[in-house]
Amino acid sequence: MDATVRIIGVPMDYGANRRGVDMGPSAIRYGGLADELEQAGVGPIDAGDVRVPRAEERDPDADPPRRGDAKFLREIEDVCTRLANRVAETLAAGEFPLVLGGDHSVAIGSMNGSSREANLGAIWFDAHADLNTPETSPSGNVHGMPLGALLGRDVFGEMPWAHAPAVREDAIAYVGLRSIDERERELVRNSEMTAFTMADIDERGMTAVVEDALAVATDGTDGVHVSLDLDWLDPSAAPGVGTPVRGGVTYREAHAALEAVSRRHDRDGVLRSMDVVEVNPILDERNETATLAAELTASAFGKRIL
Numbered sequence: 001m002d003a004t005v006r007i008i009g010v011p012m013d014y015g016a017n018r019r020g021v022d023m024g025p026s027a028i029r030y031g032g033l034a035d036e037l038e039q040a041g042v043g044p045i046d047a048g049d050v051r052v053p054r055a056e057e058r059d060p061d062a063d064p065p066r067r068g069d070a071k072f073l074r075e076i077e078d079v080c081t082r083l084a085n086r087v088a089e090t091l092a093a094g095e096f097p098l099v100l101g102g103d104h105s106v107a108i109g110s111m112n113g114s115s116r117e118a119n120l121g122a123i124w125f126d127a128h129a130d131l132n133t134p135e136t137s138p139s140g141n142v143h144g145m146p147l148g149a150l151l152g153r154d155v156f157g158e159m160p161w162a163h164a165p166a167v168r169e170d171a172i173a174y175v176g177l178r179s180i181d182e183r184e185r186e187l188v189r190n191s192e193m194t195a196f197t198m199a200d201i202d203e204r205g206m207t208a209v210v211e212d213a214l215a216v217a218t219d220g221t222d223g224v225h226v227s228l229d230l231d232w233l234d235p236s237a238a239p240g241v242g243t244p245v246r247g248g249v250t251y252r253e254a255h256a257a258l259e260a261v262s263r264r265h266d267r268d269g270v271l272r273s274m275d276v277v278e279v280n281p282i283l284d285e286r287n288e289t290a291t292l293a294a295e296l297t298a299s300a301f302g303k304r305i306l
């Protein structure tokens with residue numbers, strides 16, 4: 001990675017089903033992110049956090065969460081608008097935006113910012129498809145909807161600050177899917193996205209799958225956004241997440257995947273922006289998941305064993 005990496009924290013948990021991911025940015029920093037990046041040969045700048053209104057300060061009656069609705073969408077849009085601006089400014093300054101979540105709805109902001117001046121592709125490292133809309137969501141949690149939002153589906157087509165689609169469907173590749181809601185399954189099947197599930201990884205190996213995902217995300221695009229949800233990993237390696245799903249990626253597969261991204265970047269500079277999301281320190285064991293998040297980020301930016 002030749003560009004300076006600008007770390008942008010987003011201490012937000014409005015999109016998640018439980019409290020705690022708002023502490024993710026602190027935990028990942030405490031887990032050694034800056035040191036890890038330096039070992040990868042990257043000079044990071046920590047730009048601090050995007051302002052997120054504290055949940056305790058909200059009027060509890062202002063926006064009552066309802067089933068089938070998008071909970072706290074107003075707050076999430078507000079934060080994502082600020083984040084999108086920060087990401088766009090970072091890119092305009094010739095720096096690389098590294099966004100620390102927060103729940104996965106932060107990707108709505110980071111990818112909107114990253115795609116303002118570029119045709120963006122994306123790799124979604126996640127157990128979940130995150131393609132719900134308020135209409136299809138079983139939970140109403142917006143962290144299950146960021147791709148629906150980025151594609152401008154349903155009410156997300158009416159967000160005046162966002163341009164939709166922020167990313168072309170056929171330039172998105174999932175890697176490691178294993179938990180898809182009933183109605184979401186149809187959405188994934190009927191979409192033009194490429195979905196590599198855990199079964200594909202078992203059958204073909206991580207490196208081959210990630211190389212294919214990179215081919216999808218770079219085809220006809222100016223750059224790739226990597227969205228790394230820590231629940232992509234198996235809960236034995238990453239216990240500090242709010243929506244754990246067993247049967248996930250191992251510690252070694254995860255490093256292999258991000259090393260494959262970094263190798264490709266070394267060849268043709270494809271990486272444009274990245275977010276690392278869903279670390280929940282309350283549920284974690286001695287900050288293990290946040291530390292892993294920092295290590296995996298360093299692998300994406302070129303840290304090698306030898």
Ligand SMILES: NC(=[NH2+])NCCC[C@H](N)C(=O)O
Nearest residue numbers: 104128132139141143144243
């Ligand atoms: N980024 C995440 N952790 N997403 C979890 C989504 C879970 C479920 N599919 C939902 O819509 O509620």
